[in-house]
Amino acid sequence: MNPYKSYSLKYPFNIDFDTIQYASPIDKKKVVTSRYGWRWGRAHRGIDIDLVTGDEVRAMLDGKVRFVGYNGGHGRTVVVRHANGLETVYAHLSKYKVKVNENVKMGQVLGKGGTTGNARGSHLHLEVRYKGVTINPEYLFDFNKDNSIRAKDIWITRNRVNPVNHVSTRKSKMPVYNTREDALNGVQKERVVYIIRKGDTLGKIARRHRLSITQLCRINSIRRNSILRIGQRLIIN
Template sequence: MFIINNRRVSYYILTVSITLLSLQGLYSQQEIHSIKYKPLASNGKIIYLPIVPEHKVITADSISNHIEDDLAYNVYEDHWDNVRFNPYGNELLDFPLELHFKDENFAAPVNRKMVVTSRYGWRRGRPHRGIDIDLVVGDSVNTILDGKIRYIGYHGGHGKTVVVRHNNGLETVYAHLSKYLVEENQEVKKGQAIGIGGITGNSRGSHLHLEVKYRGKAIHPEYVFDFSPDTKVRAETVFITRKWAVARYHRSTRKSNIDLITSLEGLDKFKEDQKKVYTVKKGDTLYAIANRHGLPLSEICKMNAIRRNSVLKIGQQIILVNSEVQ
């Protein structure tokens, strides 16, 4: 296992990357055919590392840059779909998600002071899976990071919508537009205007509805981006737990407290902190306890080796392990 730019990169990926480097002009065709490989055991498998000619110099930066380019290519190829708003369907994700960012800052999506009028969370009995940013009809709407236009179209309550996919797999959604300024499959730069603000779709007044998604799953935008004048990306590496991908843990009327997890050590501490024991009170039912703590009833039963119809006793202790740590 190699660590490159704070990423854990396997021997296999490194081998493929070096091989791809050779195909992109690092070696001549004659040298490619003359390269020999050394067998190496890794994780119970035999892999082959190329023995490069002595006069060639491969630096960590060149390998890192190529890996970044290769990963970006794979991101754009995976489930690339210009027709469906969500090409991932109901794919299940394992939490926590680990995301990496190249940029320390993002570009403001509007060319005015960013005022968040409605936040990610539960709103009027329904999940609001993005944030609303104030604008005036006719204002430019900008992509917040470099990327590629995956989807343009009129999508349900979103109205006229543009979806940009970024090189870490994240997608940003820009909704309620009045006009498109880009085309499908077009590469765009951070801060580039991609549309004009409007009130299309289910919009109560002019605003930009901005969503952040990973493989079709909405993520709380304010967990990864600081929508203050500083426009900071929260961290180079960030772990997304289930809490930050489920709207019911938040309220659209107030700002959530951000407790960022940026390391494996922080993730381990988070998991330990999430372990809870609940003492049963008069009138409690398993269903009520599960609903109150945002946990599946089946998970509580499994953790405590009890059945759904088990009779609870006052003072009984119920182990609660929040599902977001899994």
Template sequence: MKRIVLVVLLFIGFNSAIAQDRFIDPVDIESIENKVNSFISFMTEEELDFLIDYSNHNSAMAEFWDNDSFNPYGYNPLKKPFKLTFADTVYTSPILINKVITSRYGWRNRRPHKGIDIDLVTGDTVRSLLDGKVRYVKYHSGHGKTVVVRHSNGLELVYAHLSEQLVKPNDLVRKGDIIGKGGVTGNARGSHLHLETIYKGNHINPEYIFDFGKNNNIRSSTIWVSDKWMTPYLHSSKRQSTIDIATSLEEANAVKANTLRTHIIRKGDSLYGIARKYGVTVAALCKANKIKSTKILKPGQRLIIGL
């Protein structure tokens, strides 16, 4: 069946080249069929699956495919929770050295940090975590030299602050393929890989999907994503949140994003007063925000109450 699907797809591709002719010679059709059959006869079942997954036959690949826009979906709030599925159980580390996360998804310096930063040296090779198709290769404001790879389930991975981009738009990549070299382009302080996970224009905490420990595990074959894992101010960029994977709709619905977990500092606020207001200790506030009890609070800053 998969071979039939691929034959049809390739046939359509060849046929489009002569679609302007009002009459198609049956000999031409037979020639196209022979070329297609010859092409796929040397392919393994895995290779056939790969080509089908990353063809327009897969609606997740065809939807809003745009090589010029970093986010072709624009403002696209999704109904949550939603489900992501993965065929693989492990990913390939984007770098060859041990992964050291220097900044996490979450609230950072009054702003949302929508990915994770992985330490590297400028010039280190950066590899694709999963099989995919390159959608975007450009210099993007803030991100610097960027590569965006879309995967067969619709998830996109953003590789930013690169010094070199070694792939082209529409390239097919296998997990572990080199897609660029690490650097410090864009709005970056020190060389690192900034990695984002985006689904239909919406950022997800990468650590909810991928375990960045030494085993390179994808956390589950089925992951339900709720608001909690798409809301940066519920997380601290300075420490890892407690990860509880929802593998069913029921589990995901039980997860409620608690909007009272942060506090915007106002004039006259003190750590003692804030702690008393939310029923926590000053020590807990300091630990959650990686600050000292003597820190001077500035109006407009956001404090994490607890995760």
């Protein structure tokens, strides 16, 4: 499903759109039940949108179908590549309605929603990728009734692609970077998150990031004697 495993992206990079609107991937109100970010101690690299098994799933933008098949935890999946290099991924489907190399129009039915793969209940797992790298979909698209793309020219930083810097239970605050200069300036303000590993202590983490234990505790609202759990996130800046 990912042919770009050996490809290395340079940050920041930009994605441009030739439209300011997309087609809703479902035919009802879009309810996001789980967001891009850290979930249950691991990365959730897309968003989950509520639907009922059998609901039609549609292409968000014009494009060409690159992948149709079963892919591990994603279950039945369709990947559409768009003219700007962006790819949208539609997972947990119950049925396919397109074939590989088929050109599709914005709003065209790709398949039907379901529970295939590691799905806890029926929903659409939607990912947005560029050269194999997942991007927080809510940085590019507003999942509201207007179906709007947040800008025609959007610059992407590591923060926008790294799930560690987001939490699946709430929407991240992500101002759009419209120029490379905006993106470079924004990097200085983006928070850095560290994932606790086996053997870590507050002292080790603080020294590694040139902080005092007091600073680290204050930033994270924890105490010096707080128990650290493997997989726990600590904000570094």
